[in-house]
Structure formats: C-alpha cells, structure tokens
Amino acid sequence: MSDFTIKVRRYQPESGDPAYYQAFDVELDPTLSVLDGLLQARDRDDGSLAVRCSCRAAICGSCGVKVNGQSTLACKTRLEDAQAIANKMAGDSLEGNAPIVIEPMGNMSVIKDLITDMESTHWEKFRRVTPWLIPDGAPPEREYIVSQEAMVDVTQAVACIQCGACVSACLSLEADPDFIGPAALAKAYRFVGDPRDGRTTERLFDLANDPHGIYDCTHCFSCVEACPKGVAPMDQIMRLRRIAGHDHEIDDLNNGRRHELAFAKNIERYGTLDESLLLQESYAPGVKAKLKPTPAAIKGLLSSLPTAVRGIRTGKMRSLKKLIPGIHPKLPGDSQKRVRAIYAHSEAHREELNLYVLGEDE
Amino acid sequence: MPKHDVLVIGAGLAGQRAALSAAEQGVSVAIISKVHPVRSHSNAAQGGINAALHPDDSWESHAFDTVKGSDYLGDQDAIEVMCREAPEELLYLEHIGVTFHRAPDGTLGTRAFGGASKARTYYVADITGQAIMHTLYEQMMRFDAKIDRYEEWFTTELALDSDGNCVGAVTRNIRDGSMELFEAKAVILATGGSGQVWKPTTNALICTGDGIAQAYRLGAKLMDMEMIQYHPTCLAGKGFLITEGARGEGAHLLNAKGERFMERYAPNKMELASRDVVSRAEQTEINEGRGFPDGTIALDITVVPKKRITEALREIVLVGRDFAGVDITREPIHVKPGNHYAMGGVKADTWGRSNVPGLYAAGEVACVSVHGGNRLGANSLLDTLIFGRRSGVHAAERAKAIDHGVASRAILRDEEAKIATIIGRERGAGRRISEIKFELGTAMDQHVAVFRDAEGIETALQTVKRLKEEARTAYIDDRGTIFNQDVLGALELENMLDCAESTCVAAAHRTESRGAQFRTDHPERNDAEWLKHIDLSCGDSGPEISYSEVTITQWQPMARTY
Numbered sequence: 001m002s003d004f005t006i007k008v009r010r011y012q013p014e015s016g017d018p019a020y021y022q023a024f025d026v027e028l029d030p031t032l033s034v035l036d037g038l039l040q041a042r043d044r045d046d047g048s049l050a051v052r053c054s055c056r057a058a059i060c061g062s063c064g065v066k067v068n069g070q071s072t073l074a075c076k077t078r079l080e081d082a083q084a085i086a087n088k089m090a091g092d093s094l095e096g097n098a099p100i101v102i103e104p105m106g107n108m109s110v111i112k113d114l115i116t117d118m119e120s121t122h123w124e125k126f127r128r129v130t131p132w133l134i135p136d137g138a139p140p141e142r143e144y145i146v147s148q149e150a151m152v153d154v155t156q157a158v159a160c161i162q163c164g165a166c167v168s169a170c171l172s173l174e175a176d177p178d179f180i181g182p183a184a185l186a187k188a189y190r191f192v193g194d195p196r197d198g199r200t201t202e203r204l205f206d207l208a209n210d211p212h213g214i215y216d217c218t219h220c221f222s223c224v225e226a227c228p229k230g231v232a233p234m235d236q237i238m239r240l241r242r243i244a245g246h247d248h249e250i251d252d253l254n255n256g257r258r259h260e261l262a263f264a265k266n267i268e269r270y271g272t273l274d275e276s277l278l279l280q281e282s283y284a285p286g287v288k289a290k291l292k293p294t295p296a297a298i299k300g301l302l303s304s305l306p307t308a309v310r311g312i313r314t315g316k317m318r319s320l321k322k323l324i325p326g327i328h329p330k331l332p333g334d335s336q337k338r339v340r341a342i343y344a345h346s347e348a349h350r351e352e353l354n355l356y357v358l359g360e361d362e
Numbered sequence: 363m364p365k366h367d368v369l370v371i372g373a374g375l376a377g378q379r380a381a382l383s384a385a386e387q388g389v390s391v392a393i394i395s396k397v398h399p400v401r402s403h404s405n406a407a408q409g410g411i412n413a414a415l416h417p418d419d420s421w422e423s424h425a426f427d428t429v430k431g432s433d434y435l436g437d438q439d440a441i442e443v444m445c446r447e448a449p450e451e452l453l454y455l456e457h458i459g460v461t462f463h464r465a466p467d468g469t470l471g472t473r474a475f476g477g478a479s480k481a482r483t484y485y486v487a488d489i490t491g492q493a494i495m496h497t498l499y500e501q502m503m504r505f506d507a508k509i510d511r512y513e514e515w516f517t518t519e520l521a522l523d524s525d526g527n528c529v530g531a532v533t534r535n536i537r538d539g540s541m542e543l544f545e546a547k548a549v550i551l552a553t554g555g556s557g558q559v560w561k562p563t564t565n566a567l568i569c570t571g572d573g574i575a576q577a578y579r580l581g582a583k584l585m586d587m588e589m590i591q592y593h594p595t596c597l598a599g600k601g602f603l604i605t606e607g608a609r610g611e612g613a614h615l616l617n618a619k620g621e622r623f624m625e626r627y628a629p630n631k632m633e634l635a636s637r638d639v640v641s642r643a644e645q646t647e648i649n650e651g652r653g654f655p656d657g658t659i660a661l662d663i664t665v666v667p668k669k670r671i672t673e674a675l676r677e678i679v680l681v682g683r684d685f686a687g688v689d690i691t692r693e694p695i696h697v698k699p700g701n702h703y704a705m706g707g708v709k710a711d712t713w714g715r716s717n718v719p720g721l722y723a724a725g726e727v728a729c730v731s732v733h734g735g736n737r738l739g740a741n742s743l744l745d746t747l748i749f750g751r752r753s754g755v756h757a758a759e760r761a762k763a764i765d766h767g768v769a770s771r772a773i774l775r776d777e778e779a780k781i782a783t784i785i786g787r788e789r790g791a792g793r794r795i796s797e798i799k800f801e802l803g804t805a806m807d808q809h810v811a812v813f814r815d816a817e818g819i820e821t822a823l824q825t826v827k828r829l830k831e832e833a834r835t836a837y838i839d840d841r842g843t844i845f846n847q848d849v850l851g852a853l854e855l856e857n858m859l860d861c862a863e864s865t866c867v868a869a870a871h872r873t874e875s876r877g878a879q880f881r882t883d884h885p886e887r888n889d890a891e892w893l894k895h896i897d898l899s900c901g902d903s904g905p906e907i908s909y910s911e912v913t914i915t916q917w918q919p920m921a922r923t924y
Contacts, residue, residue: 014842031687032600043796047839047848052397054566057602058684059492059677060401076684111537112845118398132500133459143456145468151461152673155486158461158493159676162400196459229680 002030004079006037007099008049011110019110023099024049030080034102035063037079038114050113058228061161064168065114066103071168071226074102074114105168107177122167125180129188129207136198144196157190160231166223178212182223182233185214189236192243204244208252214240215256255300258282264343271331271339275317276324279304366392366510367761368754369546371517371531372573374402375491375743376725376750377552378498380714383754384550385508389761392544394512394533396568396850399499403554403566404746407491408605408677409475410483411455411743413448416472419480421445428741429917431477431636432705432734433877434893435586438915440730443712444741444748451747452484460497461486463674473674474610477636477738477924481610488605488677491743515542516850517572518777520549520580520721523767528580528721530769532777536850539843541781543774547764548720548757551577551708552750555726556861558854560701560811561803562601564593570854571861573727577708578860582716584898585729585910586706587861588868589878591737592812594640596700598658602685604678604697606739609633611674613663615644616694617652623659628924635924638736638878641699645812648698660694699812703742704861705733705878706868709897709910714753720767722757724749731895734912735877784852785841792835795851799858802829806862810869815883823866830859867905868896889919 004026011019024041035053042049052062056075063074068085082100090098108116135144166182173179180188188207191197207213214237223233244250245257262281266274283300311317330336368384370377373395381393395402414424425445429436456462456470462484465471475483486493502509514536521530521543530545553573557565578584594615595604609615615633617623627643628635635643644659653659663671663678668691671679675690682690708716708723710730716723725746732745805825809818833855840848874888875881893912898905 012842013844043794047795047851048842048846050845050847052401054397054401054568055403055406056567056600057406057681059405060397060403060566062397062401078684115845127503127506132504135457139453139457143453143462143470146464147468148464148466148471151464151486155461155489155493158486158496159489161405161492162496191459194459194461 005099009103034077035074061163064163071165107173125184134199154193165226169222169226179216186233186236208244215254274328365545366390370550372552373399374404376746379750380754383751384758387758389758392510394515396516405492408488409607410485410740412740413452415449431738434919435734437913475739476634483740521769527719529767547761550722555704563701564603575857575860583709585709587864589705591703592641592699593702595697616660631924658696658698662694663690713756722753724753787837819870826862
C-alpha cells in the first residue's frame, strides 16, 4: 500500500461552474492502476466523479483519459509509473510526490468530468469510412480461402478497441478537426488489407481524395505512442498511402501522392532534402524537363507562395540560398550510392513492421 | 414514446446477433445498451468459438463433449441445436469479415481447448470475442436504417400488459437522465452475467446481473443459479483472465514443488480437463499447502514456442506485462481459480422464450441450458450467437403475428419515483453503496465458490439478506441528471443482490456435487435425486423453488473422468 494524490480535472455541467481541478488522496498497491485510484476516490469520497469504465483490463476501451498530459487508458497505467512521470515533470525542486494529473481526452468536448463526447469526434468519422466488409458477389459455400499472412496483417487493425486515445493525441486533428483521424483510418486499412473485400480501389480513391483523408496525417507518431493496443494507427495510414499512391497510382486532388513522391525522389537523388525542388516536384513533376507546367501546378505553386514568404519572414527558412534550385550540397563519398541501395532494397522487399509477428515455430 | 416490434436489451454478442437476425426478418428493431455496444463484456472472450466444421469432426462429438462437460445437467435437445448449427454460424461470421486464424492451405484453422475431444476451437489470436463483436457492430452500422441504436441507455425495469405479456421496458437516458417507456411486441434480454456479485471476478464492472434480476422480478423463472464457474487461470487479487487458449497451446500448471499436479486429477486430459475439474484440482493443491505463499499455483507458458506466443497469445503477453509485471515468454505466471461465468440465468427454451410471453433471453443472462453444471471453454461465444440469432428470429415472428400490447403508464412514474427516492436519500444516514458491494463480493467469494458447504452458504445467504435491507437506505452523492453513474450503481446493487440471493438459495438446496457446485458436505454426484434443474420464481419472501427435468436425448449419465 502506498499513498498517492490524484488531481482530477472536474466539470459538473449542472453546477454552472467552469471546470476545476480537485485532488483526492488514495491509498493503493502501487502496481494497481490509475483507474483503481479513480474508483477508490469515487467509492470513498465522491460518487459524482464521472468516468466511463468497465473491463479494468484494457479490453473494452471505455476509460480513455490523459494521465500527466499523455493520452492513454486509465486502467492500463500503473499508479507507480504515473507517479514517476508526474515527479519527473515537476522537476528538481520537488519535495515529496507531485500529484498525478488526470484529465479528459483531448480533441473532444467534455460532457462531465472525464467523460467526453466520442460520437461527434470519432464514431461519425468511423462510419464515414464504410466500416464493413463488402465482398464481390455472394459468399462461397464454405469459408473464403485466404492466407494466414493476410489475416495476421489486418488483425493488427482489428485489435483496435476504439478507446479514442489516438484521437485525443492526434496533432493533425488539433489543426483540422475534420481530419478523419487515426482510429477511423486504421479501421479503413482493416478492409483495404483484407483480400475478401471487393471495394479496395473505391475505398482508396475516396480516402486519397478527401481533403481530410490519408494525406492529412503529418506523420507525428503521437497516435502510435498513445495507442494502448499496439495498433499503430499511423502505420496503417502509411500503408493506405503506399497502396493508394504506389500500387494503385491514385493521383489525388490533394497532391498528396506527388508530394510524397517528391520527397522520396529528392532524397534518393541528393540524400538530404532540397526544399527548392520539393515544391516544384510536388506540384509540377517533370516541369524542369518539359518546361510545361500544368495550370494546376501553376496554381499550386502560386498558392504556396505565402507559406514560403512566411517561412522567410519568421526565420524558419534561414538560408535564402536554399531557395535556389540546383546548388544543394551532395552527400560525401559514396553515401548517395548507399542511399540508393536502401531504396532498391525496400522496393524489392516491401518491408514494414507488424506486431503480429509471423514466422516458423522455433 | 419509442415503439418498435422487437426491443433488444444489451448489445454484446447475443444482443447484436439478435438485433441483426430480427431485422433480417423485416421487423422494426431497437437495441438498448447501458454502455456503447463495443464496450460490452463479450470483448473479454479470448480463446475462441467451438464448431464441428472440419469434415473429420461431427456435431455429435461436440455435443457429447458438451453434455459430459455439463456433468449431465445440460439439456441435450438444446445442446444438439447449438452444436448442429455451430458450423453454419461460424461460416456466417467468416463471411461478414471476422479475421479467423487460417491453416496453411488458407482454410480455417483450429486450436485445442479444455474438455474437447477434438481441436475445434476457431479463433482470432486471443481477441476472438472482441474481433467477432466489432464485426457484428460493423453489420449494425451497415443496417443502420433497420436497427435503431440507443447507446448508453440504462434499463431500470421491464413492463407487462394486463394479460401478462412483456411489452417493453423503462429506460433512463444516461446522457441526460430522461426516462422513457420503450414499447415492443417482444423483448429480448441479452444483458450478460452477474460476475460483479463476486470479488474478485474476471467480469467487467458492468456485469451486474441486471437482466436476470429484472426478468425474475417480472415473473420469469431462473434456472441452474447455483452453477457458477470459477475459471482456473486468473491473476490473483485482480481477477484478470488468462485464456484457456494458453493451456490449449500447451502451457503447464505447476504447484510450488514444480509438479504437474493435473497428473493426479485428470491423467488423460491433464491441463485440458473441464474447467470445474481443473479449478478444484488447483484449489486442492492450494488448500493442502502445495501452492505458493500468495495462495496461487503457476501457469508455465514458457514451454510454448515464443513465436507462437507472440502470434496466438499476444493479449496474454500484454496482460502479464501490464497487470502482473511478468514476461510470460520467460517465466511462469501465478494464477488461481476466479469467478468467471454464470451457467444459470433466465430459463429459456431453444428459441429463447422465457415463461413470460413476449420475454426472450439469450447469452449469459439466459439458461437454455446448454452448459448445465459446467460450461466448456469456447462454448459461450457459440451460445450467445446461436441463441441470440434464434431469439431474434422467433421474436420477429411473434411481432408479425400480434398487435402492440399496452403497458401500464404507471410503471414509468413508478420508476421515476424510485430513482428520485434514491437520489433523495439523506447522505450519511445509511451505508455507502460501494461498501455494500464490497461486502457482498467478499462473502460470496468466500462461501459460494469452488468448494461449498451448508454452513458457508447459509452465512452468505444471511449476509445477502442483511445487505438487501441496508441497500434500502444506502445513499449516493450525485444528485444530477447528466451521467449520474452513482444512481445507476444503486440500481445495479439491487440487481446484484437478487442474483446473489438466488444463487445462495439454489446452492443450499442442491445437496450433491455436480459440475461447478462441489459440496464438501455432499461430495458425490447423486443422479437418483438430483438429475434435475432447480427453478426459482420470485415470491413474497424470496425465491420459491420448483424443479424441471433434464432433457436426455441420446447420452445417458456416466461417471465423468478426464
């Protein structure tokens, strides 16, 4: 048994008061969870402390919250671990223990205390990705014959419990609340990756061309870090991009595919990013050779001018030289050759990580 | 006043399957759940679902294993229905998208499970329940136009018309506290089990026996309430489940001396004997001093190849790491028997019908009885789906054939008044709800568990009766309407106490040992006197006992060894 102080962000909608923080002292085994702490506070001190919870074992996905600012499940976070982080965040001047701060999930409106509105921030978008299997034609008499590899591949996304921790942590959602979001897009991959589904192309075309779709993800890894089940939503989004852009060659209205190709090509050629070429390659691939930019490319280039100017003015773009195409430094020695070898290897092997490891038994 | 042909209460596997099958019949359907459907406890089913699908297997073999597992208390006509329809149901699940494990040739693959003579358990890693339930929810969204979903609505009581038909339910919208009378021509209960009556339990906090208690108070009979399964491999203290799939994959049970003690109890099936057998063996080892000091024995999964663990037991790796601080691929994990499943429940026939016209029950809330004295692993998912589907079909047929009944309007006012009374109780005048729940859980786990005797059961029953009194004055803190979880907790406590009382009464009455009921004062199975079900109805002074025959089709009771 140890003593902990949990500091909970309270919001009682019927009181007329704004949100406030309230500290509760709890006494529990340190290996028990933050949820156990909340339940003890509720049982002993205040039954009006509202939190969704059910399984206590990270299976039902009810208790998504922020613990010390990090989106997670309350039941999966040990008190001792939360305490260590709280103390670390409090810094060196701390005497004794800092309170463990528990707040409702982000990117969602709060209904009461730790209960958020997931309907409008998650489930609506979830339904938007047509989240059910649409096979071609009538089912076979017996089961569909598919490889175990394919089933394992999509089972990583199937493992999602819809807790919303990734939605809460997503930086793109903060900038664009209409972003379909990590959980719904991981769900989309679950069908795109399933050989039994007959609408792969339509799904990909839809998600690539939606301005709030797969190219809205900024690759920040927040969802990967927040996910309590190893679903790695960002990886699923990257798989969608790869299949849409690379395999299906879908040139989307967002210019997402070309922008991604521009990055890849740029690094393959120079080893480091030549931003002067990036813009040009993204919006008008081949413009240098043909000298014939499309109207869309000209529009795209012009529309990105304010961003460029802002970059120069705010000092983000520190070297004006970098804006001049063609003078980008090359990698030393035969490093560029090695970069190209990496490209060739990844092209040949299509490597990626999957937590549901496949392999021969030892 | 929402009005539908069929009203489903509870949205786990049984409820969602019932709603889908009723909707398929072309009737209007509503499904109500006190949590969002994907939070339902069917999620927790890890290991898999049984079906004699493989050409080398037969439904008769599956049925016999189930009959034997039930210690001959299961009704064989119902077991036959379940086992015959299992393969078709499994293919339905596969066709709508469940990502079942595959054999090398791309067909469905199986794993071994307890009490089964063949490897007939189909699975998705060790998240089978979750994978199936989320897939059913996908279908509910697909048929959005046909099924109205009421997510986070709490059913407080069922409603009758003047002819004694069940014609709806009173519910509270948790989001804003408003109360509604939902009217329907048929009501399907799919509210799950009552595991929270015990502490610890593998069951989620929502498993408070709501449907069992509400049906009982309405006049429905309960059956086999004494049959409570203790799962052999639960984390001590916390009660978290380690799937039987671990033993299916080859894991061993060891006592503190390092002995594979199942050799002495079930020399043929070893760790894969029926759950009641394994749990008793473990408890015997612990009671006789061969357990670990923390009152546990060890589950050694390290004998399973590591890659197989990562692929097929990933959830258990996480449970070990996150909740026990143990890397199960490197060291044994300490476990003990823990409360897991209620074989009993609302007495229902093979179409889910209770004795109250218009009231159906499917899944753990029901007792068909396919599990009898002891449920086999991976038969519970099957039970929910088969009888969920059949209830949906039959309820839809009923709805097509009759007009809406009229529920008494008074019931809505009564329920509103009941809730107002609870909210209005003076703070500090009685006990806290949480204290009563804790005392209940502790008493039940001590006295109505793996081993029982008359004295212990009586102690538990007296405790339950006293707690029922105390619950009448127990107070809550939250006086609001929006997400008042406090008042729901008080309603759940009433339901838990009704379930607990029924279990105690039935356990005291059955003076023999069968399946999960092991009486140290009556250690033998007694077919002459007790090859029958105990039925309970709600009387003025507690449960009233009657009996019903066990249906035997082709398997006569035999001695049960594994």
